Amino acid sequence: MTDVVTEKTTDTVVLGRNQYGKAENHVVRINRDTDRHEIRDLVVTSQLRGDLEAVHTVGDNAHCVPTDTQKQTVFAFAQQYGIESPEKFLLTLADHFTGEFEWITGGRWAAQEYAWNRIDDHDHCFVQNKDEVRTAVVVADGEERTVISGFKDLTVLKSTQSGFAGYPKDKYTTLPETEDRIMSTDVATRWRYNTTDVDHDAVYEDVKRIILTKFTDHYSRALQETLYLMGKAVIEAHPEIDEIKFSCPNKHHFVYDLGFCDLPNNNETHYAADRPFGLIEATIQRKGAPLREAAWTGIAGFC
Ligand SMILES: O=c1[nH]c(=O)c2[nH]c(=O)[nH]c2[nH]1
CATH class of the missing domain: 3.10.270.10 (Urate Oxidase;)
Structure with a gap:
């Protein structure tokens, strides 16, 4: 039987810096409002920081916003708000995660943009x-x-x-x-x-x-x-x-199914x-x- 660890700290180790999320979400957003399409092509990494101690030390996931949720949010935001610039897009994600989950106090959001002519x-x-x-x-x-x-x-x-x-x-x-x-x-x-x-x-x-x-x-x-x-x-x-x-x-390029958030x-x-x-x-x-x-x-x- 697997031992269930309940000790938060031990004599030997403490939890140091940590962050986690979904790396390299490759999102291609086409603006089709007119026949002259616009394209934004971003690879986005989302990582959360905050009170994540129990996730690591006692296996309590109550604060563990899934990396999958982070990915879904990236694609939903691309659809909902469009991608005005990589920077504005990342700022929107940062505000969302830190606002939505009170124990998420920060994070890191990064993007690489591929430009098209x-x-x-x-x-x-x-x-x-x-x-x-x-x-x-x-x-x-x-x-x-x-x-x-x-x-x-x-x-x-x-x-x-x-x-x-x-x-x-x-x-x-x-x-x-x-x-x-x-x-x-x-x-x-x-x-x-x-x-x-x-x-x-x-x-x-x-x-x-x-x-x-x-x-x-x-x-x-x-x-x-x-x-x-x-x-x-x-x-x-x-x-x-x-x-x-x-x-x-x-x-x-798969059309992202955003039915989950209507x-x-x-x-x-x-x-x-x-x-x-x-x-x-x-x-x-x-x-x-x-x-x-x-x-x-x-x-x-x-x-
Ligand atoms: O242009 C395509 N050719 C194929 O042979 C193929 N097969 C597939 O699944 N998608 C596509 N698209």
């Missing part, structure tokens, strides 16, 4: 304001040279004009169909040239432009469809490219899950062009 001033398509990583590989085989260019970590998001429906269902399928969801991915792509006579910098910029523009210009029925359209546009615009590959995570959530407040993620990979090839499978040897992460 509009793609071509688009109303609901965004690219994270960080640079992608450019890649290049040259394979020599005798006199033959094959150049494969690419990039990774180009993070994009569309806050509407994406859905996923019409898929087969079996007894393990619980995913609801949707006609309006966030679609977001880190684009990783590599493309193979059929010549070395290329202005590689100029083509690189144009391929990136085509991929970004394609991301914005259609209702996406699946990430697979969007990758195909991106690849098709690149191959059609660039006769010097015979093949392009994509490997893209489907970065799930808050409607019309695709505004999302939980951005980091794993598991869908992993969508595809190769788009110029019809009739010779394949160069050997050139891809050693390039990991693409099918």
